[in-house]
Amino acid sequence: VGHADRACYDLEVHSKATKTPMVATTKVDPPVEVEMAKLKFDRKLLGKEFKGDQRTVSGxxxxxxxxxxxxxxxxTALEKDGKTTVEGFEIxxxxxxxxxxxxxxxxxxxxxxxxxPSFxxxxILYSLLEHSFYIRAEDEQRCVMKFNPQVAPEKCAILPISSNDECNKVVDEIAKDMMDSDLAIRVDTSSAAIGRRYARADELGIPFAVTVDFDTLKTGLVxxxxxxxxxxxxxxKDEVTGxxxxxxxxxxxxxxxVAKYPLKQDEGTAEATVIETSARGSFRRPAN
Known part of the structure; x- marks a missing residue:
């Protein structure tokens, strides 16, 4: 949030440009006596010297x-020097x-x-992105945007293990159900390993991923x-959208x-990584 002390600059500029006083008032109770100067102008001389600005100067x-x-x-300046400059006008x-x-x-x-104040x-978006970003402790190459499911731009990634017609049919059914329920999704049918596709979805902040594999065709489970x-x-698969x-x-x-559905306990859960070495050092990445 930005804070700027504008003082009275804007009102003074507008007042000067429009020749209209832009002021506020406050009551004085009881009234007080103050010293002032009563002025008498030589209107003829003012008009000759300032022409259209005569009223501006006198006001x-x-x-x-x-x-x-x-x-x-x-x-004091007029008494001493016979002239003075006030806001650009020589008096x-x-x-x-x-x-x-x-x-x-x-x-x-x-x-x-x-x-x-200004914001x-x-x-707000920069702050949200900064606070949502983190790197997995076990692998500094795995970046994650931790968007809450309620605000994540895409709610779910659908990842088929195979590109055969039967898998694609299941993927299309799930995708249609989710879109009909106004759930923004991303379907990743690339040939990359499932671990790499998980990592890509994590970087985009997608909170969930549905994997359709060969067992899905047999059991109907995703x-x-x-x-x-x-x-x-x-x-x-018929319950995932709901x-x-x-x-x-x-x-x-x-x-x-987790309380309602069983955890998957197999080697796919570990999302295996491999170690690569380059001139810049060693790092882990999702297995191909």
Whole structure:
């Protein structure tokens, strides 16, 4: 959030440009007497010297003269040098005469100062991205955007193990069900290893991934993987859309899913990685 001390700059500029006072007032109770200067102008000389700015100059001086303390430096300069410059206008002693006087003040006029706070969607978005980013402790090459399912741009990645027609048919059915339920999804049918595709989904902040494998064709079960824990559960393919809909609408969480469906306990859960060495050092990546 930004904070700018605008003081009274904006109102003063607008007032000067429009020749309209933009001031606020506050009541003085009880009234007080203050020293001021009563001015008398040589209108003919002012008109000759300033032409169209005559009213601007006289109004400016009258405003300053409301307080003798403010007008006194001008009066001193005119007495001493015969002329002075006020806000870009050169005033001579012949143009104005003055007398010191008292006036009773019932209200005080002033130009308000402003503290301007500012924030925008951009700053909020940058903060959200920064606070959502982390690197997996076991592998510094595995970056994750930890978006909450309610705000993640894409809610689920659908990842088929095979590109055969039967797998594609199941993928299309699940994708259609999710889109009909207004769940934003990403279907990754690339030939990359499943671990690499999981990693890509993690980098995009997709909170869940559904894996369709050969067992799905036999049992009707798919694997639902949670991004942050990387744990996986098995569930009927016809139930996965309803479960994710509840999660996205904050009616269920991952703990509730784990309590209802069995964890998948096989070698695929480990998301195997391999170690590669280059001139820059050694690092792990998802196995091909």
């Amino acid at each position: 400016m001086l009258e405003q300053i003269a409301e307080s003798w303390e403010d007008f006194e430096p001008i009066a 001579t002693k012949e143009m104005v005469t003055w007398t010191k006087a008292l006036k009773k003040v019932h209200e005080i006029k002033f130009t308000p100062s402003v503290i301007e 925008g969607v951009g700053r 694997t639902l993987r949670e991004r942050d824990s990387t744990k996986q559960v098995l569930m009927p 479960v994710l809909f509840l999660v996205v609408h904050n009616k269920m969480n991952w703990d509730g899913i």
